[in-house]
Amino acid sequence: MRKPIGVIDSGVGGLTVVSELMRQLPKEEIIYIGDTARCPYGPRTEEEVRTFTWEMIDYLLSADIKLLVIGCNTATAVVLEEAKEKLSIPVIGVxxxxxxxxxxxxxxxxxxxxxxxxxxxxxxxxxxxxxxxxxxxxxxxxxxxxxxxxxxxxxxxxxxxxxxxxxxxxxxxxxxxxxxxxxxxxxxxxxxxxxxxxxxxxxxxxGDETAREVSALLYYKEILYTGENQPKHIFYTTGSKKLFQKVAESWLGCHLFEVRETDLNLVTTNRQIR
Missing domain, CATH: 3.40.50.1860 (Rossmann fold)
Structure with missing residues (x-):
């Protein structure tokens, strides 16, 4: 199935999961959101974490993702079970x-x-x-x-x-x-x-074990992409595009992605992100 995998994080940290996804599943497309403008999530209240996480999830759902990875441990602790219950797509935490x-x-x-x-x-x-x-x-x-x-x-x-x-x-x-x-x-x-x-x-x-779990679930659900089209990865940041690009290039060691800035508050009026 040629639909992207969605990954969310409070900032650049989820790129460590993305790196393993790209290594283990090189044909899969990834759409990532790093909420760098409001990072870190750790000191925030559960309600703030829940609100911010659902803003990112809603934003990615408009891209018709086939699976969601909550790449932030804090968000996983607060929202994972709720997201599994409410969403029709598979959801994995870290x-x-x-x-x-x-x-x-x-x-x-x-x-x-x-x-x-x-x-x-x-x-x-x-x-x-x-x-x-x-x-x-x-x-x-x-x-x-x-x-x-x-x-x-x-x-x-x-x-x-x-x-x-x-x-x-x-x-x-x-x-x-x-x-x-x-x-x-x-x-x-x-x-x-x-x-x-x-x-x-x-x-x-x-990251390594998370990517393995994603791979196994895609195979089990029969939504693994096996075609020949090259993936197009899009990374969104709510903060500095320049800083995000620097960290992403350093960590991933490649340029096979596009970095865009986003204002998650626009999600209700602009649902199309691809």
Whole structure:
């Protein structure tokens, strides 16, 4: 089926999921919205997160997407079940795939989770992990300084490593052997996180497992695209197009996409986005 996959995120973080989708499903088209103007979602109220997330979902539905990926952990924690219930298309979040990846990796059954305030306070990862394996010990830590670091586009060098080291310090007192990056922004700084944690801790990104879940669902629903047309990827940002383009090109390592600015408030009067 030649319809696009929709991906939403609070900013540039969901590009880490897009990267895996493009690698594992190179024929599929992707339409992405990063709400960079209102990022981060972590400190916001549930009602704000719900409102903003549904604005992005409604915007993408006008593009006739065949599947939705909620690439933001905070939005996944707040809206995933509601979206599954209300939408007629398949909906995937990033929390379950991240939990699965960690449980495959951990040897001592002590798993750390870092994320935004909203994701950590929701307890979503703890519930997901322990519902699958009630023997696992989960240590969670909110790291509010990390999303602004990634969104700034300046996330390399000694200053960035110092910010990351300060943020992770409390969780490294525990005997975790796996650390879930419970925010899709964090894989953009995964090498620096790995430097801080050391090799004894496996750093877990949900993008790879999320893309696998998307692939399996597309196949099961018989909506996988198998034609020969080249995909056209469109990325929308509610903030700076220039900054978004810089991060996207750096992370994806290609130019096979178009970046556009959007005002989600126009969705009610301008439903056609393609």
């Amino acid at each position: 929390i379950h795939p991240g939990a699965i990846a960690a449980l495959k990796t951990t040897k001592n059954k002590e798993v750390g989770v870092i994320g935004t305030e909203g994701t950590i306070s929701s307890g979503a990862y703890h519930r997901e992990l322990t519902s699958i394996n009630d023997k696992v010990k989960v240590v969670s830590l909110a790291c509010p300084t990390l999303v602004p670091l990634v969104e700034s586009g300046e996330f390399s060098g000694d200053d960035a490593k110092e910010i990351i080291s300060d943020a992770l310090s409390p969780i490294l007192d525990y005997d975790i052997d796996s650390l879930i990056l419970g925010c899709t922004h964090y894989p953009l700084i995964a090498p620096l996180i790995q430097d801080v944690t050391g090799e004894k801790v496996a750093v877990i990104c949900s």
